[in-house]
Amino acid sequence: MSAEPEMIACRVYEFGPPEIIQVERIERPVPGEGEVLIKVKAAGVGPWDGWIRLGKSALPQPLPLTLGSDLAGVVEMVGPNTRGFDAGDAVYGVTNPRFIGAYAEYAVASAAMIGHKPEGISDIVAASIPVIAVTARQALFDQAQLKAGQTVLIHGASGNVGRYAVQFARKAGLRVIATAGAEDIETVRSLGADEVVDYRNRRFETEVTEADAVIDLVGGETQNRSFATLKPGGKLISAVSKPDQELAEKHSVTAAFFLVDVTTEQLAEISRLIESGHLKSNVGAVLPLSKAIEAHEMLEGKRSHPKGKIVLEVQ
Numbered sequence: 001m002s003a004e005p006e007m008i009a010c011r012v013y014e015f016g017p018p019e020i021i022q023v024e025r026i027e028r029p030v031p032g033e034g035e036v037l038i039k040v041k042a043a044g045v046g047p048w049d050g051w052i053r054l055g056k057s058a059l060p061q062p063l064p065l066t067l068g069s070d071l072a073g074v075v076e077m078v079g080p081n082t083r084g085f086d087a088g089d090a091v092y093g094v095t096n097p098r099f100i101g102a103y104a105e106y107a108v109a110s111a112a113m114i115g116h117k118p119e120g121i122s123d124i125v126a127a128s129i130p131v132i133a134v135t136a137r138q139a140l141f142d143q144a145q146l147k148a149g150q151t152v153l154i155h156g157a158s159g160n161v162g163r164y165a166v167q168f169a170r171k172a173g174l175r176v177i178a179t180a181g182a183e184d185i186e187t188v189r190s191l192g193a194d195e196v197v198d199y200r201n202r203r204f205e206t207e208v209t210e211a212d213a214v215i216d217l218v219g220g221e222t223q224n225r226s227f228a229t230l231k232p233g234g235k236l237i238s239a240v241s242k243p244d245q246e247l248a249e250k251h252s253v254t255a256a257f258f259l260v261d262v263t264t265e266q267l268a269e270i271s272r273l274i275e276s277g278h279l280k281s282n283v284g285a286v287l288p289l290s291k292a293i294e295a296h297e298m299l300e301g302k303r304s305h306p307k308g309k310i311v312l313e314v315q
Contacts, residue, residue, distance in 0.1 A: 284308025
């Protein structure tokens with residue numbers, strides 16, 4: 001490890017808009033038991049980072065804090081009684097259960113929430129994957145418990161989580177119905193959807209019936225209208241907001257909101273699928289770490305950016 005005790009990090013000292021992010025030098029962290037110190041090469045930027053910055057996290061977030069959870073890099077130091085990783089290993093994953101600490105030159109990560117980086121992809125691509133890919137996989141198989149031959153309706157299929165959900169569902173032998181805008185229909189079909197409904201011009205609830213599950217990545221009115229598409233005993237799983245339990249009871253279905261649980265085992269399975277060519281990633285804007293404010297302006301729609309996951313490159 002370098003003798004230099006400091007590093008550059010993107011910090012917040014109060015909750016608020018993107019401009020509260022401060023890029024500054026702070027003391028480099030030291031890994032504890034069950035942790036590793038990662039020299040960060042790239043950090044993903046996601047909606048949850050914005051929620052934390054705004055003070056709207058589902059978890060307590062004492063200030064000050066360093067933003068960021070998704071990351072890719074190289075293990076710099078292994079904490080005491082930590083197994084599975086050695087200094088020099090190329091890894092990717094999530095920092096910790098609070099989803100903070102990755103927008104920095106070095107980050108401490110729980111060894112239970114990282115995996116070995118898939119071969120053949122860059123750190124930038126690797127940093128774009130963990131949270132969104134694991135969210136999609138857990139929604140389909142851990143939460144909805146779908147099996148080959150069943151039908152799933154995936155909302156927001158052209159979004160970052162949705163693209164992975166379509167691919168996982170297709171590979172698992174599910175019948176995939178997806179909603180997307182007209183401009184994304186061909187892309188979503190190419191990822192494996194059997195049918196794509198243009199949500200702006202068609203009412204999906206009049207066209208989809210007897211679905212085994214709905215994966216809701218949109219929320220709001222779309223979530224409420226989705227109950228009508230399910231067969232009795234079906235499941236509505238949302239990664240966005242808590243569903244209306246009265247509506248669920250009315251339609252004789254179950255409905256749940258879940259928080260993603262990123263694990264080494266999940267990441268290992270995703271790595272295998274990436275290395276075998278069964279999963280395609282989609283990186284959008286790539287900015288230097290010093291441009292974290294601009295990245296969060298993109299998150300909020302204040303600044304235009306190409307579709308795909310926003311990533312900060314650490315140089």
